Ligand SMILES: [Fe+2]
């Protein structure tokens with residue numbers, strides 16, 4: 217097989233024997249993974265998809281009908297900056313690492329594998345959603361997200377293959393062996409083991425969990441290991457669309473609910489999704505996504521920063537002190553059953569600082585959804601729970617906290633749980649609404665149509681040929 | 683009792699040529715990479731000659747390869763210990779013809795009852811133990827053109843890791859000789875192969891019993907080498923391994939290496955050099971652990987440990 221023709225790339229694949237050999241072995245495994253674990257039931261259909269065939273502004277968003285298994289997953293890095301420097305940490309100002317420095321090999325591999333693991337996991341989580349799509353437009357967006365998560369996997373596998381030798385090849389194989397939600401070989405991060413089996417979950421996932429991806433990628437886009445930085449910069453351009461799908465998807469659900477509320481106060485009677493269920497899904501996915509940033513107080517975050525491997529969000533634009541050896545950050549921690557402030561050295565608090573940036577970004581989404589409610593004349597409001605609520609990683613894991621972040625007893629939490637997090641009944645009700653709508657220009661009753669289509673096409677366009 | 687010698691041989695001073703970053707003997711060369719804190723130590727194998735008897739060996743005197751090469755190796759190791767404390771890693775290489783090395787081993791074995799040959803073998807064994815007891819990391823690098831056979835294969839066994847190129851187009855071989863099963867005991871009284879296969883003594887016997895040389899796959903299967911990267915991975919694997927090793931705490935490495943090199947029965951020597959508990963106590967009170975820049979002092983802090991890379 218001619219890999220160079222098959223795989224669009226700007227990494228000089230045709231000259232790189234080591235990479236060719238690694239990919240020749242990995243590509244068939246990837247395809248069989250895609251076949252077994254990728255979108256179910258639509259593999260043979262033509263889908264109007266965006267494919268990156270070049271990094272230039274023309275080439276990275278090329279639209280056409282394509283069958284997903286024939287999607288041209290490519291390997292793209294942002295063009296290199298001449299004289300790139302390590303932008304932060306103890307080696308600030310040194311030439312950027314073009315190869316993996318031996319002393320950081322383990323840390324870097326761990327960073328890349330952890331990011332890489334999320335990509336196939338989300339495809340697996342979403343694999344059955346096609347059967348219940350609310351419209352062809354949404355179906356196409358789902359598949360766009362799926363193929364690009366596949367490409368993100370490629371991006372991480374490229375780094376493993378090109379820079380980590382045999383270890384890297386083994387890790388790349390293992391990425392295809394773990395399975396979301398499988399107790400024997402689960403995905404590394406818990407949010408990626410949660411079921412995502414209805415479209416409300418899908419929108420919440422792409423809103424909150426893909427947004428975690430944006431912040432992780434942004435921090436890695438600052439990396440002093442230049443191939444990683446350049447890879448992540450390019451991935452961010454794709455991630456934007458995934459978050460758009462989630463953000464506007466939830467906005468459309470909220471808008472439609474508000475419209476239905478005007479018909480009947482109990483929107484269940486008219487086939488809508490009640491706002492309290494939407495709120496519970498927000499609470500669920502927001503809290504699981506917060507866990508993805510890691511512990512509040514973290515020596516890993518300090519080590520990664522010191523080594524120049526993982527920076528802060530917009531490190532170059534937002535900060536002047538790129539050493540960050542001084543200074544501290546005060547956060548609330550649980551001590552003897554009470555929440556008390558604790559001062560933590562800045563470098564050890566970088567996970568928490570990145571999480572803070574993420575929360576600010578999520579709040580903008582909430583503001584948009586609340587505006588949708590206002591526009592429909594509704595006074596109800598959706599909100600983000602406190603960051604301490606329902607956490608499984610870090611300082612608040614193992615404690616019970618309410619939506620406002622106050623410590624409560626286990627009994628109190630259990631008593632309130634059904635008001636805060638989706639219940640089996642809630643999930644069943646949402647599931648009962650999930651009936652496929654596949655007629656061109658038609659949309660399910662529980663969601664409003666988008667304000668515009670994709671890339672100049674109208675909503676009434678045959679985004680997927682069934 | 684073998685007869686006492688009529689006369690001895692003269693050991694002339696070793697001839698060394700050195701520059702800032704090289705030190706060359708006749709059969710041993712050091713090439714320093716000081717910015718990366720490692721040195722290449724290359725040993726050149728013997729020339730080709732028909733097997734000699736004891737008298738002929740004595741006539742060669744200190745020019746005889748086994749004597750000269752190992753005196754040079756001994757000197758090089760001592761030089762590294764005393765004068766190059768910041769060099770933490772020695773990459774051991776060899777150049778030459780495997781058969782020539784095996785011929786010399788056969789020659790030594792055939793004449794082992796001769797007083798001089800006996801002394802030469804004891805000197806080789808002592809020098810190899812000196813390597814075992816050197817507080818630096820050793821990687822044996824087995825590439826095309828190398829001659830890690832017989833006595834020189836002990837360098838691989840004495841090293842902390844052995845890298846052997848796996849490339850069908852450029853075969854690399856290693857071999858054992860009749861000297862490996864006993865002529866060069868370690869401080870623990872075992873041969874290096876026995877130490878390596880302490881838990882699987884069968885493997886040591888299998889290796890001794892193996893006919894002919896080992897190619898890379900056979901050597902890997904027999905457990906004689908640690909890693910066998912192929913030609914596409916080779917350069918990067920070696921570079922990464924060197925960079926990784928030299929970035930670690932020198933004291934922790936010294937302790938770990940000493941403990942791992944002397945597995946098995948204890949002797950007076952290994953009680954001093956090979957006891958893990960003793961090393962742990964030592965490591966944990968060193969400035970690299972508990973000093974202001976030490977690893978323990980900085981653990982969990984935003985600052986990173988900064989090591990004094992001098993080996994003891
Ligand atoms: Fe992704």
Ligand SMILES: [Fe+2]
Nearest residue numbers: 426429455458
């Ligand atoms: Fe994504």
